[in-house]
Amino acid sequence: MSTVAQEIARFDLNLPLESSPTPPSSWYLREDVLECEKERLLLGHWQPVARRQQLQHAGSFVSGCFMEQPYVITRDQEGQLRAFYNVCRHHAALVTSGEGCAAHLTCPYHGWTYYLDGRLRKAPRLGAVKEFQREQYGLKPIQMELWGPWVWLNFSPSPNPLSAQLAPLSQRVPPESLDSLRYQYTRSYELNCNWKVYVDNYLDGGYHVEVAHQALAAQLDLDNYQTQVMAPLVLQTCDAGGSQQGDDFAERLAGGAVYAWLYPNWMFNRYGPVLDTNWVVPISAERCLTVFEYYFAAGCDEDFIRRSLEASHRVQLEDVEICESVQRGLRSRGYDVGRYAPSLEMGEYAFHHWLARDLQS
Template structure:
């Protein structure tokens, strides 16, 4: 509709030019008009194509009868573009943890879709977030993570404070109608819940302000907020380390694998399965969170498990964040789409402070985790290749164990039709 509204001014412009100077032959004008009309037609067809992909999944069919989403959801570049705009750029998104900006003047950067962002803590300890783009000629400002009192553009030297204000614009002598206040960094909404940092890319922000943890928790997690805060998401745990994996699969393949209710565990993770009572596996569904639980085997010490006993808790927070708590350990998985068949998964590990210096325990636990990740990567990449095969389109759900996966697909459909 917006493109159709643009057509008249464009045609009027060509008409006026023709009357005044006739700089283009009539054939050139017709070509321009034809191209404009073609773009509008193609755009309409493009949107229709998007919607047809979305409606190939029916969330209203009970899981016992439902088909899984079609393989096009996992292979189409157009579908991924739709997901960015309707899923990832709406509401709160986990982007990191407090450890990354614990100190004043610290920062870290990231990218989600076409949005480059930087999260920082200014000299007064205020947590802030901005689009990581210089207002002069669009160069990225900051890279990776680190500390500093300002952001200086590597292209032309424009400099910004960690509060986003433009401090220095080089070689602008003679510039007119330039107001420094209009060229500060573009802010993003930033919040904290537990040890996690969240961004909201949806709302324009005129000023940075704090957000109450309870309000953010309710908005992000719904009724699962209180349950998670009292059952494993513990800010008292010490941050241990980070590991990143680039996987040749669509981001949803990794999520689906996580959400199959332990279905794949005895087949793909035999060592892990030996320490779990898989018959005890349970799944509870909330508004935009699903929590899987399972009783574990032998524990290191009873004291370490005062909070959860030997029970493992696996929480999936729509659309792409997972929190896993088992005894003194917690790890998180953040899945970032890099393309229709590629994603990055960031693991952050947390541990009870009393065990942080137990080097043997830490090394063995990380080694076990790495083994599970390698097994999952092999599975996910295999599934992606199968999804791209002409032999497959849709599958079925195992109703007793894949409720969380079905819930994930229904939430995705709900977002995509808005």
């Protein structure tokens, strides 16, 4: 069997879109490739792990785990937000779980207690310990930024600022303009496919829409589907089409749609009175989770929201079927690499290029 380095080297960064094959199947099948992706890109890029709304009140905290990194975000009594590794500095137990409101966080193992600003407050029965400075045993901080309604974390020590990375999106959709939207709903889907299969599907420049999403395609002007690559972002935009029939699509696509993807695993879809986002989280080489959040403008009535969520669910089920079919094909001996449609799949090519650059570095 080839080494992971050999497989990663198979994508030639020097080939232009028109001549380049896609990455080999092994990138979508091997756990050692996912392990490299985790170390070299997933933990080094910004992840929208919580909504600001969950941390409105002094004393609130939200905990979770991304790619085996447990985190906790806290708002202290002075209103300051902070993020930490949710790991006790004594013997590594997770300090807290879930979310809630607390004066301080107490480890359930030996009772070490931390202030919400991360400082160690109490370490019981350490009487004879030597060379122990309590101030050196606070929770370890994680890089955090705010953009839109989310709290973002980055698990590398000195990441590029998120606000700069999202600047082209902020120009098109100012993050302040999202403040008036109301959070409605989160829905997650577990898929039997590599996380990149799902991202590839999103970045094909609308190529699959008229074949795989016929109801949606009738509402879009696919001839005017545009893709702009602005590292580490890809912006896809599409005007509303002519059809006024069927479900909520005509209404929700008035004014066109902006589909933004932030490398490597976050999608932002703004259309009419709706915002939905999709966070793609790997579970294993051949499984991933996609987490959708839905936001609506204040004027939307319940019936519109219901129809909109149903329409989105239908499109997602169509994508799930496609992505799981692709994953089965990737396992076949009859497939190794594919090709790009140069006038449509420039976003997908950019993704693979950035991925290969990060993996080969």
